[in-house]
Amino acid sequence: MTKTTTSAAANANAETTVTGERADLLVALEKQRHFLRFTTRDLTDEQAGMRSTVSELCLGGLIKHVTSVERLWANFIVEGPSAMPDFTAFTEADFARRADEFRMLPGETLAGVLAEYTEVARRTDELVATLADLSTTRPLPKAPWFEADAEWSARRVLMHIVAETAQHAGHADIIREALDGAKSMG
Template structure:
């Protein structure tokens, strides 16, 4: 297979995953975009902020092409808050977090465009003598990472207001009314209860 075609395929999947994550913020209040909905604090803006760091690290740091002007929290190993990249502090606006994510993605896309898939980078945390990692491997990793968090975002958004789907106009679910979904959920609950 032509490596340019392969690179384009990988970029397309990464772009779709990025868009799915951002779409989950559409129409939400500031509170709902920030509020934790799991015992570990998973929230939508935190997922975007975390993915921002991933984009900057995997494409910028690994290939020695850091994003100019990174956010203050990036690279801050705060012993008091090891999850600093997983939530939005009150002074961090949604607009800034999303803009920084878009900037990190654009920078990553530049790196992807400039390097061949077999370009080798190094994980700074493992030192300069560590085995390298190829751009191909980083792209596959970031698609998996972003899709994983897009799944988290999908569940968090459903818990917030019932909105589901991959993107506008593509719910990827059977088209049924609210009563059908309530009955469906009850059917699943009843099946599970037989084992409880």
């Protein structure tokens, strides 16, 4: 069984035992989060910001991106499409800000990036444990990559967060191996 702390508003010291589908979702998500975090073990801030392949991606930037995506989708579960940016009206400045998610900026530290990821993960885990119904749906925002008039359930959003985290954990593993030969597995 997975234990998670309930919202502070409910009771700061209470614990909720999460079972069944919710526990499965939390275990799957935590496994992928672990693999992503593990790629940064023993790195300096400079190494976390280094590109080690022809890609623009770095390890710290990947964690920043996954943090942002998880936060955005968790907000979507709670607030609906108003929590999402208007992707159809994105400007060049919006795309530049989004690109900054994929790199370590001056003044950012790996410890800071990981701490923010931990806080977003805690909030998502709490949401999974306390959400009234995983079948509740929300209309997706308008975006070129979403089917028009589609709706996603909280369950589907959470599965998307797991998939997104797993995909980027794989990217991170390649970046780390190219950086110094360290592997997450094998």
